[in-house]
Amino acid sequence: MKSINAKVLTIATAFAVVLSIPLSMQAQDAAATYKSKCAMCHGADGKKAAGHDLSGADVQKESDADLEAVIANGKAPKMPKYADKLKPEEIKGLVAYIRTLKQ
Ligand code: HEC
Known part of the structure; x- marks a missing residue:
């Protein structure tokens, strides 16, 4: 029984x-994509981006579909x-990554 x-x-x-x-790879991919494609404008x-703080309430209150x-x-x-x-999966991954920036 034990065995x-x-x-x-x-x-x-x-x-x-x-x-x-695959889940953790997706999260790492999104972080890397954000760093290479988005961070130069939005910051790490x-x-x-003044007035468009991705970590702030105005952006975080938007739905995943809107983002x-x-x-x-x-x-x-x-x-x-x-x-x-x-x-599309990469864009979804970026939205999930943006959620991790929430304050
Ligand atoms: C060339 C600079 C630039 C790059 C690169 C860029 N963005 Fe943006 N992004 C902006 C600016 C400026 C705005 C504000 C647009 C506006 O409303 O005038 C914005 C708006 C946004 C918004 C909506 C914020 C809001 O206020 O509703 C999201 C979400 C977003 N960007 C995500 C991303 C992601 C993810 C990437 C990388 C794939 C990215 N951005 C790359 C400049 C950039």
Whole structure:
């Protein structure tokens, strides 16, 4: 009985590890994408673009769909559009990353 439980536990642990790898890679990818494509305007902490603090309440109260739309379609005059440069999953990842900047 004990050895069966140990086997089940080992298999369950292996599954958990395998499943968690893509998730953590996605989070790292989003952080790297943010650093390379967004931080020069928004700053590492999201506060650099005056009046458009990504960590602040005005941006954080927007829905994920609204933030995805801004990143995909851009916003005049200076926010570039990324629909043709990033995949939808990457844009979703960036929104999740922006949520981590919340204060
Ligand atoms: C060339 C500078 C620049 C780059 C690069 C840039 N942004 Fe922006 N972004 C802006 C500016 C300026 C605004 C404000 C637009 C406006 O309303 O006038 C903005 C607005 C936004 C908003 C909406 C904020 C609000 O006030 O509603 C989000 C979300 C956003 N950017 C995310 C990103 C992400 C994610 C990236 C990287 C993929 C990125 N931006 C790259 C300049 C930039």
